[in-house]
Amino acid sequence: MGRRSLLPWVVAAAGAAAVTTIPIDAVGQVRLPEVTEVRFQGNETFPSDSLSRAIVTRETECKSGLFNFPIPLCPLGFGFALNRSQLRERDLPRDRARLILWYRQRGFQDVQVDTPTVVRTALDAQVVFPVTEGRPVIADSITYAGVADLGFPELLDNLPIQEGDRLSTIALDATRDSITDRLANRGYAYAEVYRSALRPADQPYNAIVTFDVDPGPVSTYGAIRVSELQNLSVRTVLRTVQLSSGDVYRQSAIDEATTRLYGLQIVRSASVTPIRSDTVSLVRDSVIDVEIDVREGDAYRVRAGGGLNTAECLNVEARWTSRNFFGGGRLLQVRGRVGNILAADFREILCSQSGTDEYGKLTGLASVEFVQPWIFSTRNSLSASVFAERQALPNIFVRRAVGAQLALSRTIAPQTILTGFYRPEVSELDAEDVLFCTGLL
Numbered sequence: 390m391g392r393r394s395l396l397p398w399v400v401a402a403a404g405a406a407a408v409t410t411i412p413i414d415a416v417g418q419v420r421l422p423e424v425t426e427v428r429f430q431g432n433e434t435f436p437s438d439s440l441s442r443a444i445v446t447r448e449t450e451c452k453s454g455l456f457n458f459p460i461p462l463c464p465l466g467f468g469f470a471l472n473r474s475q476l477r478e479r480d481l482p483r484d485r486a487r488l489i490l491w492y493r494q495r496g497f498q499d500v501q502v503d504t505p506t507v508v509r510t511a512l513d514a515q516v517v518f519p520v521t522e523g524r525p526v527i528a529d530s531i532t533y534a535g536v537a538d539l540g541f542p543e544l545l546d547n548l549p550i551q552e553g554d555r556l557s558t559i560a561l562d563a564t565r566d567s568i569t570d571r572l573a574n575r576g577y578a579y580a581e582v583y584r585s586a587l588r589p590a591d592q593p594y595n596a597i598v599t600f601d602v603d604p605g606p607v608s609t610y611g612a613i614r615v616s617e618l619q620n621l622s623v624r625t626v627l628r629t630v631q632l633s634s635g636d637v638y639r640q641s642a643i644d645e646a647t648t649r650l651y652g653l654q655i656v657r658s659a660s661v662t663p664i665r666s667d668t669v670s671l672v673r674d675s676v677i678d679v680e681i682d683v684r685e686g687d688a689y690r691v692r693a694g695g696g697l698n699t700a701e702c703l704n705v706e707a708r709w710t711s712r713n714f715f716g717g718g719r720l721l722q723v724r725g726r727v728g729n730i731l732a733a734d735f736r737e738i739l740c741s742q743s744g745t746d747e748y749g750k751l752t753g754l755a756s757v758e759f760v761q762p763w764i765f766s767t768r769n770s771l772s773a774s775v776f777a778e779r780q781a782l783p784n785i786f787v788r789r790a791v792g793a794q795l796a797l798s799r800t801i802a803p804q805t806i807l808t809g810f811y812r813p814e815v816s817e818l819d820a821e822d823v824l825f826c827t828g829l830l
Contacts, residue, residue, distance in 0.1 A: 420475075421475035421476055421477065422475065422476045422509050422510065422511065422512055422513050422514040423449055423473055423474065423475055423476070423512065423513045423514070424446060424447065424448045424449060424474045424475065424476050424513070424514055424515075424516060425448060425449060425513045425514065425515060426448050426515040426516070427441060427444075427446060427447065427448045427515075427516050427517075427518075428515070428516070428517045428518070429441075429517075429518050429520055430517060430518070430519045430520060431519060431520040431521055431522065432520050432522065433522060434497075434522055434525075435495075440488065440491070440518075440520075443487050443488060443491040444480075444484035444487050444488060444518075445480045445483065445484055445487075446474070446476070446477070446480050446481065446484050446516055447472075447474045448474055448516075449471055449472065449473045449474050450471070450472050450474075451463035451470060451471060451472075452470055452471065452472055453470070456470040476507070476509065476514040476516070478507070481504075481505045481507070481516070484505070484518070485502045485503075485504065485505060485518070488500075488502045488518060488520065489501075489502050492520075492522065493558075494557065494558050494559055495525075495555060495557045495559065496525040496526050496527075496555030496556045496557050497522050497523055497524075497525050497526075497555075498523075498525075498526055499523030499524060500520070500521065500522055500523050501520075501521040501523065502518060502519070502520050502521075503518075503519040503520075503521075505517060505518050505519075506519070524594055525555045525556070525594070526555065526556040526588065526593070526594050526595075526596050527553060527554070527555060527556060527594060527595055527596065528550055528551075528552055528553065528554050528555070528556050528586075528596055528598045529552065529553075529592075529595035529596060529597065530552060530597050530598065531550065531551070531552050531598045531599075531600070532597075532598070532599045532600070533545060533568075533599075533600045533602060534599060534600065534601045534602060535601060535602035535603060535604065536602050539572075539604060541571075541572075541575060543571075544568065544571055544572070545568075548564045548567055548568070549563040549564045549567065550563075550564045550598070556586060556596045556598070561584050561586065561598070562584075564584070564600065565582045565584050565600065568580075568582045568600065568602060569581070569582050570640065572602075572604055573638075573639070573640035574639045574640050574641045575637075575639070576607040576608055576609070576637040576638050576639065577604040577605055577606075577607060577608070578605070578608040578638045578640070578663065578665060578677055579604075579605030579606065579608070579665070579673045580602070580603065580604045580605055581602075581603045581605070582600055582601070582602050582603075583600070583601040583603070584598070584599070584600050584601075585598070585599045585601075586598050586599075587599075605673050606673060606675040607637065607638075607675065608637075608638040608674075608675045608676065608677050609634075609635055609636060609637055609638055609675065609676055609677070610632055610633065610634050610635065610636050610638060610676075610677060610678075610679055611634060611676040611677055611678040611679070612634060612678045612679075613627065613630075613632055613633075613634060613678070613679045613681065614678065614679070614680050614681065615627065615681045615683070616680075616681065616682045616683060618683060618685065619685050619688075620655060620685055620688045620713045621653070621655065621656075621683065621685060621713060621716075621718060622716060622717075625653075625716065625717050625718055626650070626681060626683060628763065628767065629646075629649050629650055629652075629653065629718065629762070629763070629767060630646035630649060630650060630661060630681060631645075631646065631649070631767050632646055632661075632679060638663070638677055643661050643663060643679070645803070646661045646681075647659055647660065647661045648803075649767055650681075650683060652762060652770075653712075653718040653762055654710075654712040654718070654720050654760075655685050655686055655687075655688060655712035655713050655718060656683060656684070656685060656686070656718075657684045657685060657686040658683075658684040659681070659682065659683050659684070660681070660682045661679060661680075661681050662679065662680045662681075662682070663677050663678070663679050664677065664678045664679070664680060665677055686712070687712070688711065688712055688713050689709070689710065689711055689712070690708075690709075690710045690712065691707070691708070691709050691710075692707070692708045692710075693705070693706065693707040693708070694706050694707075697739065698740075699739070699740055699741050699742040699743070700740075700742045700743060700783060701728040701729055701732070701740075701743065701752065702728070702729055702730060702731055702732040702735060702736075702739065702740035702743050703728075703730040703731050703732075703735075704726070704727065704728035704729070704730065705726070705727055705730065706724070706725065706726040706727075707724070707725055707726075708722065708723070708724045708725075709722070709723045709724075710722045710723075714759070717761075717762070717763075718762045719759070719760065719761055719762065720758075720759070720760040720762070721757070721758070721759050721760075722757070722758045722759075722760075723756075723757050724754070724755070724756045724757075724758075725753065725754070725755050725756075726753050726754040726755075727751055727752070727753040728751070728752040728753060729743060729749060729750060729751050729752050729781070730751065732749045733749055736749070742783055743783055745783075745784070747781075747787055747819070748781050748782075748783050748784050748785075748787060749783075750779075750781070751779070752779050752780055752781050753778065753779055754776065754777070754778040754779075755776065755777050755778070756774055756775065756776035756777075757774060757775055757776075758772065758773070758774035759772065759773050759774070760772045764797075768799055768800045768801075769797065769798065769799050769800075770797075770798045770799075771795075771796070771797055771798075772794075772795075772796045772798075773793070773794070773795050773796075774793065774794045775791075775792070775793045776790075776791070776792055776793070776794075777790070777791045778790050778791075784821065785820065785821055786818060786819060786820035786821065787818070787819045787820075788816060788817070788818050788819075789816065789817045790814055790815065790816035790817070791814070791815055791816075792812060792813055792814030792815065792816075793812070793813055793814075794810055794811070794812040795810060795811050795812075796808055796809070796810035796811075797809055797810070
């Protein structure tokens, strides 16, 4: 009987020992092990950092390189400096499938990803994904059908996929989109491109790729309609978008028209939408109407502010802006700023660092700026301003200046503006002798 009664006690003791090895957090929940390393074995074509972005399982990483050097917070294990990652084993089969799909999209149809290996302890885990890439499928030949009669030789220049490249579905889609976009910018608003890739049974790693191009009719702009406006005129909007009925349709011109509308300060939102017939019927009309929708902000804007500091005491600033000055989307802005207000009265209380005598007098700036959003072309804009200012650094110098600035800007490429300006100025500087002595040392 003694032997028989001993067995339950042994089992109970073993069970208790097993439970005590499971880490428990402060609220009584089982804590998952932390992923300290994720590795890939056998990846010869793509680096590990590219593969790591394709999966969900991540290793604990430092939030910023500054936490490694010069301050080694991550190596010392400070929690706020780390993005901790816990092992969730249900994600591992899905990550394996993600890696297989990722490789196949890039031409490796025979890729094999074995079951991930997990080396774990009670507190941390290392995950290894074994990869056998296999032989990639190559785009052995590429044919473009339907482009010979377009008279557009640069249509096929520098496309994402070339003969001899891996058969990547990503590159195939990018090539299709590139051809479609180029045709849309030459008047073919209804262009469609169909792609196919054939892998012969006797040469399964040499694919025959075909892009079948259906350009459709050459389209022109039809009626151009502008939504109801409050301050801007229809003429200003049409002159800004630079679209005219009868011109050849170009998708890039539609996109640039929207950007130019946003260049008007009064415009809050804008959209330029081509109304293509294929959205409502099967007939592809060569005349495409355009709808322009503009939402305007306030025609006038006033902003004012003030502050208090020990050097300039009380200072105030105000700005008045007309965002459709005499129409045409022109901008006129008047700005004024005054400092050293009440400096003499509050020097001992609030403005201990303000100057005395000449240095304690009012400082400020007054300026007027005018912007013509187009001049000779919608790609050009002109701005002119005049200003007068008085600056003072307590007990060091006083500077007075009047001047003007003339600037001409030209858009030379999308999101690229070239600006030249001329700024004449007459200034006067009164400084303490110590300033000049310091400057000569």
